[in-house]
Amino acid sequence: MKAHVYVTLKKTVLDPQGQTIQNALKKMQYKAVNDVRQGKYFVLDLDNSLDAAAAKAEVESIAKDVLTNPVIEEFSYKLEEGA
Amino acid sequence: MKAHVYVTLKKTVLDPQGQTIQNALKKMQYKAVNDVRQGKYFVLDLDNSLDAAAAKAEVESIAKDVLTNPVIEEFSYKLEEGA
Numbered sequence: 001m002k003a004h005v006y007v008t009l010k011k012t013v014l015d016p017q018g019q020t021i022q023n024a025l026k027k028m029q030y031k032a033v034n035d036v037r038q039g040k041y042f043v044l045d046l047d048n049s050l051d052a053a054a055a056k057a058e059v060e061s062i063a064k065d066v067l068t069n070p071v072i073e074e075f076s077y078k079l080e081e082g083a
Numbered sequence: 084m085k086a087h088v089y090v091t092l093k094k095t096v097l098d099p100q101g102q103t104i105q106n107a108l109k110k111m112q113y114k115a116v117n118d119v120r121q122g123k124y125f126v127l128d129l130d131n132s133l134d135a136a137a138a139k140a141e142v143e144s145i146a147k148d149v150l151t152n153p154v155i156e157e158f159s160y161k162l163e164e165g166a
Contacts, residue, residue: 006124007124008124008126018125021125021149021150024149025145025149028148028149030141030144030145031130032129032130032132032133032137032138032141033127033128033129033130033141033145034128034129034130035127035128036125036126036127036128037125037126037128038123038124038125039123039124039125039126040121040122040123040124041089041090041091041121041122041123041124042101042104042119042120042121042122043091043119043120043122044116044118044119045116045117045118045119045120046115046116046117047114047115047116047117049115050115054115055115058113058115058116061113062108062113062116065111066104066107066108066111067104
């Protein structure tokens, strides 16, 4: 089973990296991009012994305790069973 | 319309950051994690004047030319219409 974890800055937090990319895109004539936000993406390969509920609990705990700085970041995730 | 772009290292490329996280998880008694891969996650807020085909072409071009190092990275993306 695989877990896809997406960690992004909270909406209230300025994203200078995203703004830098957006400015670069404008200079490169990509006119249709209003905003860019950059975050981190993790793929966790979980042991198949875990059932969906256990995998959910494990991923949420890992995301909260290890992958995310709760002061400035938030996360979402998706479980991919059978992967 | 929003585009979610996921940039990851190619499978053949060593991921020291992912391995460091995996080792840390083991020490923290998270036993069910066989592998961790880390990548970048971008959310592009696209102008609603673009139709799906134009958005697709724009995102693929941006991902290839700006967001990805084609030597070591690959990307996938998802369009979220009406966002």
